[in-house]
Amino acid sequence: MTALSVSHSGASILSRRNGFAGALSDSFWRHPKLLLLLMLTPPLLWLGIIYVGSLIALLMQSFFAIDDFSGVISYEPTLATYAQLLNGTNLDIILRTVLMAALVTIASALLAFPIAYYAARYAKGRWKAFFYLGVMLPLWSSYLVKVYAWKLILAKEGIVTWLFAKLNLTFVLDAVLSLPVIGGNSLSVSYLGTFLVFVYIWLPYMILPTQAALERVPGNLIEASADLGATPAQTFRTVLLPLALPGIVAGSIFTFSLTLGDYIIPQIIGSSRLFIGQAVYAQQGMAGNVPLAAAFSVVPIVIMGLYLTAAKRLGAFDAL
Amino acid sequence: MRSDRGQRSPILLKLFAAGGLLFLHLPILLIFVYAFTTEEKSFQWPPPGLTTRWFAVAWNRPDVWSALALSVQVACIATAIALVLGTLCAAAVSQTKFFGREAISLLVILPIALPGIITGIALRSAFSLFDIPFSVWTIVLGHATFCVVVVYNNAVARFRRTSGSLIEASMDLGADGFQTFRHVILPNIGTALLAGGMLAFALSFDEVIVTTFTGGQQATLPIWMLEELIRPRQRPVTNVVAMVVVLVTFLPILAAYYLTRDGDQIAGSGK
Numbered sequence: 353m354t355a356l357s358v359s360h361s362g363a364s365i366l367s368r369r370n371g372f373a374g375a376l377s378d379s380f381w382r383h384p385k386l387l388l389l390l391m392l393t394p395p396l397l398w399l400g401i402i403y404v405g406s407l408i409a410l411l412m413q414s415f416f417a418i419d420d421f422s423g424v425i426s427y428e429p430t431l432a433t434y435a436q437l438l439n440g441t442n443l444d445i446i447l448r449t450v451l452m453a454a455l456v457t458i459a460s461a462l463l464a465f466p467i468a469y470y471a472a473r474y475a476k477g478r479w480k481a482f483f484y485l486g487v488m489l490p491l492w493s494s495y496l497v498k499v500y501a502w503k504l505i506l507a508k509e510g511i512v513t514w515l516f517a518k519l520n521l522t523f524v525l526d527a528v529l530s531l532p533v534i535g536g537n538s539l540s541v542s543y544l545g546t547f548l549v550f551v552y553i554w555l556p557y558m559i560l561p562t563q564a565a566l567e568r569v570p571g572n573l574i575e576a577s578a579d580l581g582a583t584p585a586q587t588f589r590t591v592l593l594p595l596a597l598p599g600i601v602a603g604s605i606f607t608f609s610l611t612l613g614d615y616i617i618p619q620i621i622g623s624s625r626l627f628i629g630q631a632v633y634a635q636q637g638m639a640g641n642v643p644l645a646a647a648f649s650v651v652p653i654v655i656m657g658l659y660l661t662a663a664k665r666l667g668a669f670d671a672l
Numbered sequence: 673m674r675s676d677r678g679q680r681s682p683i684l685l686k687l688f689a690a691g692g693l694l695f696l697h698l699p700i701l702l703i704f705v706y707a708f709t710t711e712e713k714s715f716q717w718p719p720p721g722l723t724t725r726w727f728a729v730a731w732n733r734p735d736v737w738s739a740l741a742l743s744v745q746v747a748c749i750a751t752a753i754a755l756v757l758g759t760l761c762a763a764a765v766s767q768t769k770f771f772g773r774e775a776i777s778l779l780v781i782l783p784i785a786l787p788g789i790i791t792g793i794a795l796r797s798a799f800s801l802f803d804i805p806f807s808v809w810t811i812v813l814g815h816a817t818f819c820v821v822v823v824y825n826n827a828v829a830r831f832r833r834t835s836g837s838l839i840e841a842s843m844d845l846g847a848d849g850f851q852t853f854r855h856v857i858l859p860n861i862g863t864a865l866l867a868g869g870m871l872a873f874a875l876s877f878d879e880v881i882v883t884t885f886t887g888g889q890q891a892t893l894p895i896w897m898l899e900e901l902i903r904p905r906q907r908p909v910t911n912v913v914a915m916v917v918v919l920v921t922f923l924p925i926l927a928a929y930y931l932t933r934d935g936d937q938i939a940g941s942g943k
Contacts, residue, residue: 376849377848388770391764392776395760395761395776398753398816398817398820399757399779399780399783400779402798403794405798407790409794410794410797463695466685466689467689467693470685470688474685486693487696489926490696492871492921493700493921493922494894494921497897499901500897501702505699507714509714511717514718555695614789633789636793646797649793653786653790656786
């Protein structure tokens with residue numbers, strides 16, 4: 353012990369390293385904060401300055417307003433742009449989008465549950481991997497290709513019409529399409545079509561967290577419930593559903609948020625009435641009204657903020 | 673005695689689960705059929721005839737090739753940036769405790785949590801504010817921002833499983849920080865980075881919403897596709913490109929799955 357402290361001067365056990373890299377490495381060891389700072393600076397510069405900076409710049413714009421006569425943005429803080437959001441057409445756009453997002457979320461939750469439950473409880477080994485990839489591949493395959501596939505499916509001369517004709521059920525399809533509001537000339541220009549595509553595209557985002565939550569439910573809880581005389585429906589309602597709820601809420605964050613912000617799907621498949629995303633796009637592009645576009649984009653941020661706060665209460669973040 | 677060991681699933685549940693998976697896969701498979709159709713003007717089903725001639729037509733279209741080249745270029749650069757930034761961030765967050773750690777995780781996830789249109793319009797207005805002309809680099813800037821999160825997620829999961837004592841042992845045995853990084857840390861997180869990188873590549877290769885705002889005149893492959901969707905020029909060529917895109921994106925996803933399947937199933941969880 354004494355030999356060590358004698359052979360090397362001072363308190364350090366090892367000698368200093370040579371060269372620039374050695375010295376640098378030593379100083380990192382002696383000052384962990386320096387290393388931390390060096391590691392964090394590039395990502396923080398990128399995300400903090402470029403990304404959050406642009407976000408703040410955008411939000412600031414929403415407090416300006418466009419001059420009605422000259423069409424020039426006047427840089428004086430005002431809430432006039434936000435007031436515009438509340439006029440008839442714009443409010444309609446917001447309500448339509450929120451309603452669609454809510455319906456899509458509910459439908460995906462209903463569709464996702466059996467898949468997630470089967471994968472979590474009954475699929476074993478090879479089948480488990482099959483289910484996992486079966487959800488993962490559609491999730492990651494190209495978004496536009498998926499939308500395009502649905503354009504093929506829902507087209508008037510496409511496979512859905514053909515299928516209904518083969519089954520002699522064309523009158524059902526015609527009846528559905530002649531419904532007010534959700535119907536249209538063909539499925540690809542109706543709200544029903546938009547809804548179907550939204551559900552299809554975001555469904556995997558609902559399956560994965562639901563499955564994760566269901567996997568954490570011990571199987572013997574279900575058995576205990578059955579042993580105590582509960583019917584399967586009672587077990588589902590009082591045991592399984594409350595335990596799976598955080599996962600479903602976590603999935604609903606994705607489906608809800610993604611539907612709120614999407615502008616491509618309603619543009620390609622749907623009626624000509626706008627959604628928030630399309631309104632943002634139109635306002636900043638052709639209309640050149642960046643303040644109104646910015647104010648529109650605040651709407652999903654605020655809604656998601658509220659949604660996330662509620663989700664946090666329900667424990668959804670532990671299920672992510 | 674337990675009667676429920678090898679329990680069978682209810683038949684109805686099985687049907688619903690199988691139906692759900694079919695619902696997820698059939699539309700994509702349909703693209704494969706349409707790539708061979710002889711019908712040129714409409715989306716007629718069933719296809720009146722099958723042909724492979726559209727592959728040759730698509731092969732000879734320079735606009736498809738230039739869009740593909742731009743997409744690959746952007747995805748490569750964005751992935752490289754995301755790998756560096758994501759790994760640094762993951763290392764800092766998982767190896768040390770410091771004030772504001774939670775905030776950094778939130779910051780990384782934000783570009784993916786907020787709708788893409790907000791990221792896009794925010795970047796676009798920032799570009800116009802500073803008079804930055806649209807170029808390949810403005811596209812890369814947007815893509816790298818949301819690619820960081822997939823690399824970060826994969827790296828953080830792996831760092832959590834890598835024991836800190838390995839690093840200490842390496843230091844105790846006399847390795848300096850750089851040697852430890854090269855011989856201990858990198859082999860440990862290598863496959864996670866590869867998986868994260870592939871997913872980042874797939875994410876960037878497929879991105880359309882942010883790109884419409886940061887792209888200007890250049891068309892990446894998804895932008896090319898979007899234009900064909902809105903104003904179709906030659907539908908069969910679009911079908912062929914769509915099929916090729918599906919095939920090409922499947923490969924990195926399968927690879928990423930096999931690289932990370934032992935233990936952490938983080939690879940694709942949430943885009």
